[in-house]
Amino acid sequence: xSRLLDxxxxxxxxxxxxxxxxAVDDVSFSLEAGQVMGLVGESGSGxxxxxxxxxxxxxxxxxxxxxxxxxxxxxxxxxxxxxxxxTTDLKVIRGGAISMIFQEPMASFAPAITIGDxxxxxxxxxxxxxxxxxxxxxxxxxxRVGISDASSRFKQFAFELSGGMRQRAMIAMALSTxxxxxxxxxxxxxLDVTIQAQVIDLMKDLVDDFGMGIxxxxxxxxxxxxxxxHVAVMYLGRLVEQxxxxxxxxxxxxxxxxxxxxxxxxxxxxxxxLEPIPGDIPSPLERPPGCVFNTxxxxxxxxxxxxxxxxxxxxxxxxxxxxHLVEREAHGK
Amino acid sequence: xxxxxxxxxxxxVKDLSVHFxxxxxxxxxxxxxxxxxxxNIDIAPGSFFGLVGESGSGxxxxxxxxxxxxxxxxGKLTYDDGxxxxxxxxxxxxxxxxYRSRAQLIFQDPYAALSPRMTVRDIIAEPLEVxxxxxxxxxxxxxxxxxxxxxxxxxxxxxRFPHAFSGGQRQRISIARALVSRPKFVVxxxxxxxxxxxxxxxxxxxxxxxxxEMGLTFLFISHDLxxxxxxxxYVAVMYLGRLVETxxxxxLFAAPKHPYTKALLSAIPSLDPDxxxxxxxxxxEIPSPTNPPPGCKFQxxxxxxIDICKKDEPELQVAAENHNVSCHRxxxxxx
Numbered sequence: 001x002s003r004l005l006d007x008x009x010x011x012x013x014x015x016x017x018x019x020x021x022x023a024v025d026d027v028s029f030s031l032e033a034g035q036v037m038g039l040v041g042e043s044g045s046g047x048x049x050x051x052x053x054x055x056x057x058x059x060x061x062x063x064x065x066x067x068x069x070x071x072x073x074x075x076x077x078x079x080x081x082x083x084x085x086x087t088t089d090l091k092v093i094r095g096g097a098i099s100m101i102f103q104e105p106m107a108s109f110a111p112a113i114t115i116g117d118x119x120x121x122x123x124x125x126x127x128x129x130x131x132x133x134x135x136x137x138x139x140x141x142x143x144r145v146g147i148s149d150a151s152s153r154f155k156q157f158a159f160e161l162s163g164g165m166r167q168r169a170m171i172a173m174a175l176s177t178x179x180x181x182x183x184x185x186x187x188x189x190x191l192d193v194t195i196q197a198q199v200i201d202l203m204k205d206l207v208d209d210f211g212m213g214i215x216x217x218x219x220x221x222x223x224x225x226x227x228x229x230h231v232a233v234m235y236l237g238r239l240v241e242q243x244x245x246x247x248x249x250x251x252x253x254x255x256x257x258x259x260x261x262x263x264x265x266x267x268x269x270x271x272x273x274l275e276p277i278p279g280d281i282p283s284p285l286e287r288p289p290g291c292v293f294n295t296x297x298x299x300x301x302x303x304x305x306x307x308x309x310x311x312x313x314x315x316x317x318x319x320x321x322x323x324h325l326v327e328r329e330a331h332g333k
Numbered sequence: 334x335x336x337x338x339x340x341x342x343x344x345x346v347k348d349l350s351v352h353f354x355x356x357x358x359x360x361x362x363x364x365x366x367x368x369x370x371x372x373n374i375d376i377a378p379g380s381f382f383g384l385v386g387e388s389g390s391g392x393x394x395x396x397x398x399x400x401x402x403x404x405x406x407x408g409k410l411t412y413d414d415g416x417x418x419x420x421x422x423x424x425x426x427x428x429x430x431x432y433r434s435r436a437q438l439i440f441q442d443p444y445a446a447l448s449p450r451m452t453v454r455d456i457i458a459e460p461l462e463v464x465x466x467x468x469x470x471x472x473x474x475x476x477x478x479x480x481x482x483x484x485x486x487x488x489x490x491x492x493r494f495p496h497a498f499s500g501g502q503r504q505r506i507s508i509a510r511a512l513v514s515r516p517k518f519v520v521x522x523x524x525x526x527x528x529x530x531x532x533x534x535x536x537x538x539x540x541x542x543x544x545x546e547m548g549l550t551f552l553f554i555s556h557d558l559x560x561x562x563x564x565x566x567y568v569a570v571m572y573l574g575r576l577v578e579t580x581x582x583x584x585l586f587a588a589p590k591h592p593y594t595k596a597l598l599s600a601i602p603s604l605d606p607d608x609x610x611x612x613x614x615x616x617x618e619i620p621s622p623t624n625p626p627p628g629c630k631f632q633x634x635x636x637x638x639i640d641i642c643k644k645d646e647p648e649l650q651v652a653a654e655n656h657n658v659s660c661h662r663x664x665x666x667x668x
Contacts, residue, residue, distance in 0.1 A: 042530065042532075043500070162618050163388070164618050165618075193387070194596060194600045197612050198615075200602070204609075219529065221530075222601065225606045225608075226608070246606050246607075263530045263534040265534075265537075265559040265562060266559070267603070270582070273538075274534035275534060276534035276535035
């Protein structure tokens with residue numbers, strides 16, 4: 001496997017009427033080609049903002065931290081995404097090396113242009129295909145993602161397709177330019193479970209076929225367990241834990257990850273009480289000092305967690321977490 | 334609760350259908366959406382009754398029909414809490430007003446359900462004022478404080494506007510508003526679907542404790558089977574306007590009989606990464622309710638459909654005590 005993406009010290013703030021909000025705070029992670037990384041978090045955790053930063057899709061009031069470095073490793077050399085300034089520069093990644101699929105496919109398709117026209121348009125922008133070739137490729141792609149009767153669907157509008165079909169068409173469109181990195185932002189959240197299962201299957205097949213890296217953003221740990229190789233858990237703009245999916249889900253280290261798993265209604269034990277994480281997620285305007293989770297953490301250490309920002313500690317080879325308690329216990333104090 | 338009231342269902346539904354006529358179509362027949370078709374259920378007092386299904390299954394419409402918020406096309410629908418009886422299918426306007434104080438709805442989206450221009454106190458008090466259930470402002474305030482306390486909202490919260498609250502708190506405000514009229518029957522339509530997991534558990538625990546404390550009967554509508562499994566004591570599964578299976582929760586999850594229920598259970602993403610690829614996959618999507626397939630409504634997606642499924646619609650049969658299933662082949666498939 002080769003390295004595909006390195007995100008180092010990603011910090012992102014927004015200037016708003018109410019003041020400067022820190023949406024992402026010093027986040028670093030990397031992704032190998034052919035790997036699926038799940039980015040989990042609740043509302044306001046900064047997971048979508050992080051993903052959008054990879055394509056510099058955030059609005060003009062976004063301020064990137066000075067140390068932020070995002071490197072995409074392509075066959076013909078690395079690209080420093082922070083150095084891309086103009087929209088022309090960004091074409092290399094937007095819709096080229098990186099594609100994105102969103103939660104609500106109806107909002108992502110133009111309502112008054114046929115699916116086919118939208119697909120061929122982007123192929124013509126990003127490749128030197130003729131319209132005939134682009135049409136062929138698009139129909140083939142629609143067929144590949146399991147849309148029956150692809151050539152007639154090609155001529156239809158987004159509203160004529162069902163939710164599941166639309167999401168498939170969205171995936172077909174995102175993959176037709178043969179991206180190296182696919183960002184999927186809650187791609188199955190708006191779908192019914194039986195359709196969600198179909199789309200998850202499809203995405204797994206596509207990773208095997210195309211070998212791209214995927215960043216899969218979701219709030220649903222079950223979906224992560226069924227799709228990702230690697231998980232990163234975010235809370236209030238910070239990465240609190242990351243590691244291989246089995247380790248993180250079976251032996252979570254951070255109190256927040258533990259809390260998230262305990263709050264899930266489990267199907268294998270209907271008698272298990274549902275244990276909510278106490279309190280609410282603080283507003284990004286009032287980010288707690290020290291560890292961002294200290295206001296809700298059941299095991300916060302007095303005098304440390306509310307003042308010092310924890311650094312990452314290696315739980316095992318690839319599994320690390322930012323928690324004072326974990327580090328203390330490991331040192332036997 | 335006495336023995337006798339325990340035996341009478343609070344809500345009794347017989348052959349209930351709700352159809353909506355669609356506009357347009359030009360010449361010929363206007364298309365009709367058969368949102369709910371020939372549904373039979375009894376909801377026992379004090380139960381937490383779950384109604385599950387995918388989008389388009391008719392679960393929301395059925396919930397609204399039980400509140401008489403949509404017109405009923407056919408069938409019988411009665412309410413009996415021991416003090417009052419209503420024949421809901423033929424209820425008059427005056428009586429309906431009365432029924433509304435006994436049957437309430439909690440909405441899905443706590444952001445859309447609360448007026449941004451009213452204080453939390455006014456939001457919770459509104460049902461009392463509209464239905465004229467209290468005689469003085471003091472009495473209203475007393476009732477508001479009492480229910481707010483049950484929903485873990487303090488006096489300070491009551492003075493504020495909804496925008497100052499998080500999703501979980503807003504949902505607790507919605508719950509307080511629904512319960513302030515002291516209803517007996519509450520329909521909770523996807524009431525935790527918009528909440529984060531860590532908050533969802535809190536709201537579910539609250540609903541359950543309030544239900545026990547106030548002796549409420551809940552109809553809990555959800556697409557999320559894992560939530561239903563934890564909170565409901567009886568579950569009905571809907572597909573394309575029909576009930577396909579009804580059973581006590583434990584029994585349904587331990588031994589589902591309908592192929593659709595089985596597929597639905599299997600499609601829940603497991604928290605165990607080693608379960609990958611084990612899910613039993615269902616092909617295709619739910620058909621349009623304007624043009625349902627003949628025979629069993631599930632036959633277009635059912636891996637076990639045979640000729641009879643394509644011709645005859647199965648009836649709800651008794652599979653075990655309190656456990657009903659509408660499938661021609663359920664017995665064979667159990668073997």
